[in-house]
Each structure stands twice: as structure tokens, then as C-alpha cells.
Amino acid sequence: MDEGAFDKLAEQNVVRQKELDRRDKATDLKQVKNSKRNNVILVLLFMVVFGVAALWPITSGDVTNNPHESSTEQNIIDRNNPEHPAAWDKDDTKLMESKIWDGNDQFSGSFQRDLALPGIPLDVEGVTTIPVEVRLISYRQDGKDTGFRLGLFTSTCADKPMSGQTWNDLSERYRYSSVTPMLIGMEVVVEFEVPPGQYCLVFEYETPPENPGYRATIDAEVTSHWNQPIFAPLSGLMGLMAIFAGIGAHKAGKAWKAVAQPSKPERQSTEEEVLEQADEERGAMSESGDALEEDIPEVADSSPPVEVETTPVEDTTPTPEISEPPVAEEPVAEQPPAEVQEPVQEQQPAAEPEYTDDELRAFGWTEEQIEWQRQTEAMQRE
Structure with a gap:
């Protein structure tokens, strides 16, 4: 075995190993x-969920329906x-239990409602404070003034009388007064807009009813956005994480493309990308495609080309006859037909030297590759 053959096999083995690596x-x-892309999708999903949770309103009470509106005081007493x-x-009972109004008992003209606002225990306006929206509808029909005051006392409604807080003790932040009749x-x-905590929402008319009864005179609906200071920062944090995760996924995609598709142009059609990916998957599933294959020499046809003799066409133009003495025709001797030279087959080149299994294993070949090599040599000998 010459040195050149060894070098060739060694070079092929190096190329094969590089391709496998x-x-x-x-x-x-x-x-x-793929893992980084899934992380981006997951972080974006959390961002959307937290964003929706931050904007979702938390409502208590209902001002869309008033069972007392078309009833008299006596009708309400009978129905109670x-x-x-x-x-x-x-x-009707279920609706009235969910309402914030003064129709629960006979002392109409005011109401109290406990209001719990969870959140971050810090008072940072616009960051940790909670927006609270109160909708009021008046049904007072005694002809008196409907001016009112509304306040948030920093205690529960059960503790409010014991706390000793009055309307004058409340700051402008926690109370609202209206002299304009409703x-x-x-x-x-x-x-x-108040910090998180436990509150008692209190409504009173500036001029209380002289004859309070069961009939409701005020109905309220409270919408608190205590979820906004909690979930809005989380949604923003998820958005920031999604940006960094997207950058990491982009870098991972470029690194994979540089290794998996080193000669691929930057822009390709979808069909080309699908075909290239299919070729790579087929190559990764089987390593037998890297086995060496030698071309079977073709036997050239050595028979000489047959030349076709053409006889020139005689000129048919009439010529003047010249009287000549007759000449005796000599017989034309027949020549034997030319011998056809038989085609000579070219001798096939000597087969390349075969390597033993031990020599191929020394070059790093696997048993499967050696078996494929032996099958190829057997096909060539046939």
C-alpha cells in the first residue's frame, strides 16, 4: 500500500469526522x-396576563336596577x-343583598360600606396609590335638598364610632362634598386615589330625610383598581424580560444558522429552506451516506466507425459523339472483400489495492463503514 493511498483515506476520515461534529x-x-424561543413566548404570555389583570376592574354594588323604584313605602314593608x-x-333578595344603598333597613338617607384595598403598604402617589371610583344615583322624592358628602374613613365601619373620626378630621384626599343637588x-x-388599607365608605345627605323609611333614596356602585399597582409593575417587568429573552433567542438562532447552514445565503425562499432542512435531517438520521463509492469504469466501444462510400453522380449533360475505334473491354478482376477488424476490448485498469479490515479500523472506520466498503468492492468485481 503506497503512502498516497493512506493519506487519501486519512483525509477522507478527517472530513467525515468534521461533518459528524x-x-x-x-x-x-x-x-x-427552540428553548430560548419558548422562553420568549412564555414571558410574553405572562406579560399579557399581568396586563389584563392590572386593567381588570373590581366592582361591588349595582346601580343598573332598583327594586324600590316603582314601589311605595307600604309596598316595600309588605314585601319585606x-x-x-x-x-x-x-x-330580588339576591339583588338587594349585593347592592350598596340605604334600602336595607328603615333608616334611609345614608349608608356605610366596608372597603378593603390590598396592595403595597407605601403611599407613593401614582405608583402605589389605588384609584377608587364611586357611582351614585339618587331616588329621593321628598323634595328636600339632595346635596351630599362622601368620605373614606381609615377604619372598618364597626370601629368607626369608636375611632372618634369626624368629617372635619378627614383630609380633602378622603372626602368629597357637593352642594349641587343630584x-x-x-x-x-x-x-x-388613596393608599392601600381598610376603609369605611360613608354617604350622607347634607339635609337628612325627616321621615326615614324602608324605601331606598340612594344607590351606589364602587369600582376599585387595587390590582393595578400590583400587576402593572409585574407586566412591565415581564415586558423587559421579553426584550432580553428575544435578544438571546436571536443570537441563538444566528449561532445555529452559522453551523447548520454555513453556505446558505441570507435570503432564501420557503421551498429552499424546507428542502435544505429535509436534507439535513436525512443526513443526521443515517451516517451510511458518507461511505466511499467508486465509479465503475465504462467499457468504451473500440469498433472503428464504418465509412460509407459515395459514388459521384455522372454528368448527364449530352456531349458530341466522337467516333473512335472500339476498344476491347478488359475484364475487371474481382477483389476479395476487406477483412473487418474485430473490436479490441480495452483492458480494464488494475483494481486499486484493497485494505484489510484492521487497516481500515486503524484509520478510524466503523464496522458499518467497513461493511459498506466491502459491498461496494463486491459490486465492482461483478
């Missing part, structure tokens, strides 16, 4: 790329009696 590295980089035939049905059935909106 490239495919293994491309597989690992592809897994990293469970034994009366006109007693409230289950739907129109019957018209909605009035009052907004607060």
Missing part, C-alpha cells in the same frame, strides 16, 4: 434555539314580610 453541534444549538303573598322572590335617576361619579 458539525451535525452534532447543529443539533445542540437547535435545541438551545316573608309571610306576605307579595314577599320578595329569590332573585337629579333623580341621574348618575354622579366621584373619584378618589
